[in-house]
Amino acid sequence: MMYDHDGAPLRTGRAAVNGTSLHYRTAGSGPAVVLLHGVPKTGYHWRHLVPKLAPHHTVVVPDLRGLGDSARPADGYDSATMSDDIAELMARLGHETYAVVGEDWGAVIGYQLAARHRDHVTSLVFAEALFPGFGFEDHTALTPENVSGMHLWHLGFYFQPDIPEMLISGHERELITYMIKNERSHPDTATPDAIEEYVRCYSLPGGIRAMLAVYRAMLTDAEQNREAARKKLDIPVLALGGSAFIGERNAEQARFVAHNVTGHVFHAGHDLAEEVPDEMATVVLPFLAAHR
Numbered sequence: 077m078m079y080d081h082d083g084a085p086l087r088t089g090r091a092a093v094n095g096t097s098l099h100y101r102t103a104g105s106g107p108a109v110v111l112l113h114g115v116p117k118t119g120y121h122w123r124h125l126v127p128k129l130a131p132h133h134t135v136v137v138p139d140l141r142g143l144g145d146s147a148r149p150a151d152g153y154d155s156a157t158m159s160d161d162i163a164e165l166m167a168r169l170g171h172e173t174y175a176v177v178g179e180d181w182g183a184v185i186g187y188q189l190a191a192r193h194r195d196h197v198t199s200l201v202f203a204e205a206l207f208p209g210f211g212f213e214d215h216t217a218l219t220p221e222n223v224s225g226m227h228l229w230h231l232g233f234y235f236q237p238d239i240p241e242m243l244i245s246g247h248e249r250e251l252i253t254y255m256i257k258n259e260r261s262h263p264d265t266a267t268p269d270a271i272e273e274y275v276r277c278y279s280l281p282g283g284i285r286a287m288l289a290v291y292r293a294m295l296t297d298a299e300q301n302r303e304a305a306r307k308k309l310d311i312p313v314l315a316l317g318g319s320a321f322i323g324e325r326n327a328e329q330a331r332f333v334a335h336n337v338t339g340h341v342f343h344a345g346h347d348l349a350e351e352v353p354d355e356m357a358t359v360v361l362p363f364l365a366a367h368r
Contacts, residue, residue: 078120078137080104081127086137093164096152099145100138100165104130107198107368108171110162111137112189114180114205115287116252117347118144120273121179124353125360132361136174138165140182142286144277153289154296155181155208159188163196172196175364179203179349181290184297187333190311191304199367200309200334201360203316204346207329209298210305226321230255234291241284248279260345261320262352270350301333309334314363316356318344338363 078086078101086101101119103126113121119137129135139146141158152158162185166174175198178186183205190197206212206228215228222228234240244251252274257263277283313334317326319341327339340359344351 078103078123078126080130086126091165091168093168094152094157094161096141096149096161097147098138098141098161098165100136100169101126102137102169103127103135104133106133107364108134108136108166108169108174109364110166110171110174110176111135112162112176112178112182112186113140113143114178114182115143115290116255116274116278117180118274118277120144120270121347122349123270125349125357128353128357128361129364133175133364134171136166136169136171138162139277140185142282142289148280148282148286151289153286154293154300155185155188156192156297156300158185159192162189163193166196173198175199175201175367177201177203177360178205180205180346184208184301187309188300188304190309191307191333194309194311197311199312199314199364201314201316201363202326202330203348203356204318204322204326205329206322206325207301207332208294209301210329210332211325212294213298231291231294234288240288244284248284249275252278256347259321260347260351261318262344265347265351305333310336312363312367313337314360315339316348316359317341318346318348318351320344321346 080103086103111122119139142148176186183202190200216231256266315327315330317323330337348356
């Protein structure tokens with residue numbers, strides 16, 4: 077269960093959008109902001125940040141296509157299609173303009189949302205993500221530098237059809253626990269309730285298939301990102317990194333695709349909204365207030 081600033085459970089709903097069905101939560105009132113989670117997480121990732129945003133904003137927290145309690149269609153896991161899901165959801169909820177906060181894959185989708193729906197997105201928070209087409213692929217290679225630093229070994233594994241599904245099935249808890257704890261400076265912030273929720277969702281029929289489909293669309297994402305970046309974003313972008321993971325590279329990448337980028341690095345790992353939610357809110361709230 078997720079709660080707002082008054083301790084009330086978030087409102088929940090489902091919406092048929094873009095050929096699929098998204099589960100979402102909402103809270104608060106005021107200018108709209110949509111929070112887009114990464115993998116292997118769900119909208120539950122934002123449970124600490126929502127109460128800090130809700131006094132000032134209408135907060136929309138969807139589970140992305142195929143993830144959480146959203147439907148798991150056979151296709152459509154490229155970031156452009158997934159961003160269109162969110163654009164249609166926000167329109168369905170009556171939000172003509174809104175800010176976007178994305179982390180990990182949610183940040184890549186958030187960028188495509190801003191690029192494809194420029195008249196609707198007022199600002200973008202791009203947190204702890206590597207951009208397909210702008211350096212993400214470089215970290216998959218088996219090199220001494222990657223092995224001693226950031227080696228994204230799992231990407232090549234996930235690309236192989238059928239084998240990951242076979243090996244991960246029945247071991248969702250082990251994989252998710254390892255991935256989440258290993259990428260944090262503060263592994264204790266991967267609390268039992270969060271792990272239980274993530275394991276529940278990714279263990280549902282099609283859960284791992286959908287997760288893998290997000291990664292398997294990465295080469296398509298790279299083409300989409302390079303094409304979109306031919307016209308840089310002119311909205312304000314706040315690029316947030318964790319010192320133990322992507323860090324300053326987060327802002328460096330954002331500058332490939334946007335003119336107005338402000339960077340900030342926290343003493344944290346990959347999952348800022350769970351590791352350092354108070355510090356994140358202290359940076360995000362003034363940014364959103366300045367760019368309504």
